[in-house]
Amino acid sequence: MFTGIIETLGTVVKIEKEQTNIHYYIKSEISNTLKIDQSVSHNGVCLTVVDFEDSNTIHKVTAIEETLQKSNIGHLAVGDYVNIERCMVANGRFDGHVVQGHVDQIATCISKEDLNGSWLFTFQYDASTNNVTVEKGSIAVNGISLTVVNAQKDRFSVAIIPYTIAHTNLQQVTVGSTVNLEFDIIGKYVARLLGNR
Missing domain, CATH: 2.40.30.20 (Elongation Factor Tu (Ef-tu); domain 3)
Structure with missing residues (x-):
């Protein structure tokens, strides 16, 4: 669960297509704090961190066909900014509202x-x-x-x-x-x- 309070802006540095999936490589100030299998909101889409590059300063996420059909993630290009938020911690302040990371x-x-x-x-x-x-x-x-x-x-x-x-x-x-x-x-x-x- 997220709160809609954006932590940082990431930048798309590389995009790879694999069958119907698209892999995005995002460089951000918090990329090196993330972990494999962690859920992170990217432009409101909950995506799983699957890999790292460049001494963990770039994290990789994968968008599947369902995500690409329901969101604008498929429109991203190299150089675009991405709003990034990690999941809310249980004892954190609720400054925004309940955001699931499931784009309607x-x-x-x-x-x-x-x-x-x-x-x-x-x-x-x-x-x-x-x-x-x-x-x-x-x-x-x-x-x-x-x-x-x-x-x-x-x-x-x-x-x-x-x-x-x-x-x-x-x-x-x-x-x-x-x-x-x-x-x-x-x-x-x-x-x-x-x-x-």
Whole structure:
């Protein structure tokens, strides 16, 4: 389980395809603290560390076809930034919200507005999947715990402070970019229960 508080930015340094899988080699400040078989969130996708390179300063993860179909991980290119978060420790502070690392779907950035000190991003997604947002509720965008504003049936906005821009890959997101969405777990259970009535 994660909290959506990004620890560091990693950089994609190498990509290898093997059958339907893609291996990503990520260089980050915390790569040398990771262990084989450890679960780490990469842009909100829980991936397992499978190997290391360059004196453990680069870690390797593998995305399988299911992950590539449900997320934007397959769009990564060498040089791209990746939001990285290790699993929450049991006695840690819960600064974000419950994030499982299971991406529900992708969304497209349809607006990025500079508010002279902050930014307002608007993302549109396929509403036929029945995922919902609520005003002032939580959502994970590329693994970042954010607060929803202007919740609508197929879109929502998030207001971003300069610190978040500087320390996450939202700095690379422009109109037309895709992002990973994980909707609030409580909202998903409520929607499922109501749908079964």
